[in-house]
Amino acid sequence: MKWFINSMLGFWILLLAISLGAAALVCEIWLKGRV
Amino acid sequence: MFDFAIAGVQAPIFLLVLVGLTVGIVGGFIGVGGGYMVTPALIVFGFPGYMASGIDMTHICGKGVVSTVRHRQLGNIDWTLALTMIAGTMLGVELGVRLLVYFKHLGISGVVLLVTSVALMFTLFLYTQLETRRAHKKMEEMEKEGREIGRELQTSNLPKVFQGIPLAPIVRCRTARVIVSMWVIVLVGMVTGVLAGFLGVGGGFIRVPALVYVVGASTHIAVGTDLVEIVVSGAYGALRHSIEGNVDLMAVIFMIAGAMFGAQVGSIATSYVRGPAIRYILSYSLILATLGAALRLIYVLTGQNVHWLSLAAVVLTLGEMIFLCLFISSLVWFAVRRRGGKWVPDWVGPLVI
Numbered sequence: 260m261k262w263f264i265n266s267m268l269g270f271w272i273l274l275l276a277i278s279l280g281a282a283a284l285v286c287e288i289w290l291k292g293r294v
Numbered sequence: 295m296f297d298f299a300i301a302g303v304q305a306p307i308f309l310l311v312l313v314g315l316t317v318g319i320v321g322g323f324i325g326v327g328g329g330y331m332v333t334p335a336l337i338v339f340g341f342p343g344y345m346a347s348g349i350d351m352t353h354i355c356g357k358g359v360v361s362t363v364r365h366r367q368l369g370n371i372d373w374t375l376a377l378t379m380i381a382g383t384m385l386g387v388e389l390g391v392r393l394l395v396y397f398k399h400l401g402i403s404g405v406v407l408l409v410t411s412v413a414l415m416f417t418l419f420l421y422t423q424l425e426t427r428r429a430h431k432k433m434e435e436m437e438k439e440g441r442e443i444g445r446e447l448q449t450s451n452l453p454k455v456f457q458g459i460p461l462a463p464i465v466r467c468r469t470a471r472v473i474v475s476m477w478v479i480v481l482v483g484m485v486t487g488v489l490a491g492f493l494g495v496g497g498g499f500i501r502v503p504a505l506v507y508v509v510g511a512s513t514h515i516a517v518g519t520d521l522v523e524i525v526v527s528g529a530y531g532a533l534r535h536s537i538e539g540n541v542d543l544m545a546v547i548f549m550i551a552g553a554m555f556g557a558q559v560g561s562i563a564t565s566y567v568r569g570p571a572i573r574y575i576l577s578y579s580l581i582l583a584t585l586g587a588a589l590r591l592i593y594v595l596t597g598q599n600v601h602w603l604s605l606a607a608v609v610l611t612l613g614e615m616i617f618l619c620l621f622i623s624s625l626v627w628f629a630v631r632r633r634g635g636k637w638v639p640d641w642v643g644p645l646v647i
Binding site: 264265277278281285290 | 309339578609613616624641
């Protein structure tokens with residue numbers, strides 16, 4: 260887990276995973292049927 | 295759900311406010327309008343393409359004013375550079391639009407646009423990323439040696455080449471601390487204008503790297519100065535789209551409600567970071583936008599039959615906005631911690647002030 264904070268690449272991957280997860284959630288809840 | 299009568303669309307208000315907020319933060323931080331993120335998002339929300347473009351342009355103009363005022367207060371705008379470049383940009387946009395019309399007549403504009411976007415954004419990403427990594431590494435070494443690091447450090451030799459062109463009149467840009475031929479600035483405006491007009495975008499993601507790597511301005515100045523261009527082009531675009539009836543004012547109001555706050559946050563956030571941090575965020579924005587455009591290109595080339603590609607492009611566009619905001623917020627949070635003498639990761643140290 261520390262690698263995700265101490266390494267820039269790790270931090271990048273962590274934030275990207277959170278962001279894509281949140282975006283997928285938005286699509287599933289509010290944009291279903293539109294995409 | 296809100297009924298947008300002019301567009302004939304029902305969409306959740308909070309999503310529009312959220313898009314305005316996130317793109318406001320990103321735009322204020324890296325000096326772009328964010329059209330390449332907003333227009334696809336609005337289309338997904340159900341707005342027709344022409345309406346999405348009109349709403350996007352109008353909101354960019356309003357948001358650009360807020361960001362410009364903030365950057366002016368932070369001393370990030372070089373007016374000589376901005377006003378000289380506008381002349382070239384105007385001419386370039388006109389040429390770009392004519393080029394687009396030519397390709398439309400040939401019947402291949404859609405594919406050409408996507409291929410050009412992907413190639414251009416990937417090239418800009420690659421150059422910005424590699425240069426910023428070099429600058430970051432150098433700053434890490436300087437920090438280890440206990441040397442003082444300034445607000446800006448860039449390792450490209452291109453500015454020296456362009457500043458050495460002895461073509462009169464030579465312009466002295468006092469705020470940017472750059473002495474360069476006027477024709478170089480006009481040419482930068484024109485080339486970026488052609489690309490912006492051709493691709494149908496504001497062109498901030500092309501102009502900011504051009505101002506840094508060709509003219510030799512610092513990243514903060516490039517961001518502030520580019521926002522002046524965005525206000526001008528956004529105002530013209532908003533006027534044209536309004537006359538054509540492509541703007542749903544209620545959607546614009548909701549987006550601006552979020553963008554006004556976001557633009558201020560993004561602009562102020564630049565005062566917590568050094569130049570390479572802004573360039574990192576710009577390069578991340580470019581690679582994610584490249585991936586989104588590449589997915590759309592493959593979707594078009596496969597006859598629009600592979601639906602998961604379209605879905606992936608949407609998730610990537612929305613995810614990009616959230617990702618960039620999270621990264622910017624994290625950098626500010628790390629900067630505040632560092633100022634308070636608290637622990638921050640080693641890689642963050644040279645990037646924040």
